[in-house]
Amino acid sequence: MGDVAKDLMSGTVGGVAQLVVGHPFDTIKVKLQSQPAPLPGQKPKFSGAMDAVRQTVAAEGPRGLYKGMGAPLATVAAFNAVLFSVRGQMETVLRSEPGVPLTVKQQFIAGAGAGVAVSFLACPTELLKCRLQAQGSVASAGAAATTATAGVAATAASTATAATVVVRYGGPVDVARHVLQSAGVRGLFKGLIPTMAREVPGNAAMFGVYEAVKRMLAGGPDTSNLGRGSQILAGGVGGACFWCSVYPTDVVKSVIQIDDYKNPKYSGSIDAFRKILASEGVKGLYKGFGPAMARSIPANAACFLAYEVTRSSLG
Template sequence: MSSKTNPVTNFLAGGVGGACTVIVGHPFDTVKVRLQTMPKPKPGEVVPFKGTFDCFRQTVAKEGFFALYKGMAAPLIGVSPLFAVYFAGCSVGRWLQQTHPGQEMTFLQNFNAGALAGVFTTIIMVPGERIKCLLQVQQNAAPGTPNKYAGPMDVARQLYKEGGIRSIYRGTGATLLRDIPASGAYLSTYEYLKKALAPAGSDGTQLSPMRVLFAGGIAGIANWSVCIPADVLKSRLQTAPEGKYPDGIRGVFREIIREEGPRALFKGFVPVMLRAFPANAACFFGFEMAMEGFKMLGL
């Protein structure tokens, strides 16, 4: 079995890549969620944040630098196994499409493998995303209002009390809508760039750290270019009060189009793109370094 189709080594290396992603990208994610869930001001009210950099500035000024890392425990616990499952799922997707061992995947085959992995990751991702978003936006409450949640475990406890396991997994359909195409674009773009950037005459597996970082960063941009409207819908749905959207993502979509227009589906675009390159460059760099380590150990 080749390293690309070995689910065990891909699982372990994916966990390393996921941890790198969270550490580098979480501040941008906090800003993105706060912008996406920012309520539309009523006549005479001032908009809470004028834009991406104003949100950064206000968050740090009012709450301190480490406020940008609020809610990081949930994705750090969830994202490492999430990326582990993702890369293991990619290896399974490649294996299912192979007609002989060591077969090189086409762009479409890599897309299919990534899309399949996106399905696998949903069961891990949804609770962590719901908890993360609620912690990130609770500072948007009226001044003097005490925080509803004390931390990730308190969020999970309260959600379960309010609506059971269905409340914890609210946004599953929206997450699938976001992640199936985005995960396909993620893997296929990275693998394409790996081959395109490889030195002439090489087999495409030996890349310098800078080339890995570049290919991973562009793959991250491709991923988010595909999925940001669905991500806006997911964030709104997962942070809404219980029962606000009885018909789920369709109700969120109708409300956004009716009250804010189509441009609102791209709220958070700037912080997403600012985050996409460094966070995903770090992810693939961590993944590739871990895979190289496994090769040195003969795994």
């Protein structure tokens, strides 16, 4: 098999492993990111990650933690084909001579190049996923706002409404149909700039740190004899570095992608950044950081382990 085909198959297996392990954490992250700042005197819908898990399971069952998984699962082959294949081709371009391993600096560059390419697939996929994941918390926030403005007589009815998850979309295809009707094909690429601002430095950090940790554990550039435990550790650390380096950008991306098309709250990435800072301070840029970090370590460890095992089995 050619190297591109091997990267395609190995990346797909790694992507599926990452998705299955990490999606529930991602759902909680998006719910925390997308909940608006509470009105004066009111508590936020979710007090934290565990509260978001409890409310989601109570309202939607365990399946609610996997809401929005259809879109990334359906595109995981294409996503990882681009990510790992472009990274593999970048390695070929950057390599000084055949068979010589890339330096850690070159691994950072290869990861950044893969991040540019994958952004164009990640943006529409993330948009569908985020709008599915966030619809419950957004609907409840709207109900809470209605309660605050409608007066005492409407309190009981509005509270009952707030406790119910209002389902606007039946699935990723339904989301895509609504987006296309509202904003055309361009609507699917809403948030492309912050997506790229996340994927380029994030993948540079992830692949670069992954290679650096492997070399540290192996005691040199030859990492071919590393055990599975070392690969898991390197993948987990690499994934954690991805999110540590780009998390505020991911928050901006999420709020822009769930924003209304007809009456948007944000005019762009900079406007979203400023409004989040003004209303919630720096901590607003780190909403959902705990679940993101809790997800990144096992999910990326699973991804890299599955990739390495599949790649080595293909020869």
